[in-house]
């Protein structure tokens with residue numbers, strides 16, 4: 518079922534290579550992602566801008582990713598319990614055996630899930646404060662069947678999130694919104710570093726993280742969105 522190869526450390530670049538012919542239809546609640554994908558955007562708050570996305574557009578872009586992240590962890594942790602992660606001989610045993618961090622792992626994932634839920638709530642509230650309409654959570658199809666595949670995909674999604682915030686932040690105009698976005702960006706990087714360790718990757722792979730454009734992230738995210 519999974520499209521991911523455990524040995525492929527560049528997989529986050531490959532998740533978007535599914536069938537995107539019906540991207541717009543699939544995005545559904547994430548449709549705002551596409552509203553500023555080109556130039557001369559139709560802003561989410563109703564006015565046309567030739568200068569790029571408005572802060573509300575960018576916040577809805579971030580909210581689309583945060584909905585995806587929160588749903589990813591929420592649904593997985595409803596499906597898996599602590600024994601799946603830490604029990605000897607469990608599917609997660611292969612993932613978390615020494616030298617990987619093993620104990621307390623399930624709780625770390627619960628904390629990451631809660632962070633994503635807080636990101637969703639704060640960004641949605643900010644969009645409303647700015648007079649915009651927050652996008653709704655979409656329907657997702659995450660390609661994992663066991664804890665090992667779930668953790669691999671978690672690392673991929675968090676690294677995508679880091680690159681997405683880095684790509685969008687320079688376009689934010691309101692300094693308060695920028696400050697909030699940067700404080701979320703660094704938390705996503707901490708999530709990514711923690712999860713990289715589980716994948717036996719360096720938590721800090723390079724001196725500079727990759728930056729992805731909204732178009733690139735939209736294409737990757739749409740691979741997980743059913744409608």
Ligand SMILES: [Fe+2]
Pocket residue numbers: 583586632633636701705
């Ligand atoms: Fe997040």
Ligand SMILES: [Fe+2]
Pocket residue numbers: 586629633675678704705708
């Ligand atoms: Fe995250």
